Amino acid sequence: SAVISQKPSRDICQRGTSLTIQCQVDSQVTMMFWYRQQPGQSLTLIATANQGSEATYESGFVIDKFPISRPNLTFSTLTVSNMSPEDSSIYLCSVHAGGASTEAFFGQGTRLTVV
Amino acid sequence: QQQVKQSPQSLIVQKGGISIINCAYENTAFDYFPWYQQFPGKGPALLIAIRPDVSEKKEGRFTISFNKSAKQFSLHIMDSQPGDSATYFCAASTSNYQLIWGAGTKLIIKP
Numbered sequence: 001s002a003v004i005s006q007k008p009s010r011d012i013c014q015r016g017t018s019l020t021i022q023c024q025v026d027s028q029v030t031m032m033f034w035y036r037q038q039p040g041q042s043l044t045l046i047a048t049a050n051q052g053s054e055a056t057y058e059s060g061f062v063i064d065k066f067p068i069s070r071p072n073l074t075f076s077t078l079t080v081s082n083m084s085p086e087d088s089s090i091y092l093c094s095v096h097a098g099g100a101s102t103e104a105f106f107g108q109g110t111r112l113t114v115v
Numbered sequence: 116q117q118q119v120k121q122s123p124q125s126l127i128v129q130k131g132g133i134s135i136i137n138c139a140y141e142n143t144a145f146d147y148f149p150w151y152q153q154f155p156g157k158g159p160a161l162l163i164a165i166r167p168d169v170s171e172k173k174e175g176r177f178t179i180s181f182n183k184s185a186k187q188f189s190l191h192i193m194d195s196q197p198g199d200s201a202t203y204f205c206a207a208s209t210s211n212y213q214l215i216w217g218a219g220t221k222l223i224i225k226p
Contacts, residue, residue: 004158006158031212033213040202040219040221041218041219042204042216042217042218042219043159043204043214043216045213045214048213092158092159094158096212102147102149102164102208102212103149103161103164104149104151104159104161104212104214105160105161106158106159106160107158108156108157108158109156109157109158111156
């Protein structure tokens with residue numbers, strides 16, 4: 001299993017500013033995933049972050065807007081840059097358990113409100 | 116091709132009843148079908164999962180039924196309890212671990 005600590009749990013930010021979300025895992029994992037979830041909606045994958053390589057972004061998401069760092073096998077950050085009210089959402093960090101299991105574990109999420 | 120279609124969007128069930136949520140997929144390369152449960156303010160948590168080599172998997176009150184020929188799978192919650200009230204997501208993936216998510220079902224169990 002994997003325990004994920006995600007910070008901050010919530011924040012209210014001014015338009016035009018940036019917020020960095022941290023994700024700390026209690027074990028080493030190869031792949032980390034960042035999702036966005038609008039309240040009451042499904043999860044949308046933003047990007048996949050592997051240690052030692054550039055993150056892979058999904059269609060509709062770009063590195064300039066959502067830069068990701070992955071300095072080691074237990075930590076990652078997602079920055080939401082130049083925020084607008086449309087960025088208000090829940091951001092989730094996720095990892096998969098090692099070995100043959102493909103169970104995904106999630107942090108508790110960061111609820112972001114942009115005003 | 117990559118979509119997973121989930122229904123219903125919302126569901127109200129009496130306590131003690133059976134809750135049934137359905138999902139359908141197109142991509143025959145999917146080989147892992149999990150169901151996740153999400154409570155408000157929390158991240159999703161794995162509830163139960165199945166691979167296409169079996170037609171049913173049961174864990175306590177939760178059962179996945181899988182129909183490979185119809186490309187459908189469903190979650191059955193027996194003896195539904197108020198504590199089961201949550202949003203449920205089906206998903207599917209291939210060996211690359213990337214999950215394709217259903218739209219979610221908000222389940223309310225009435226006492």
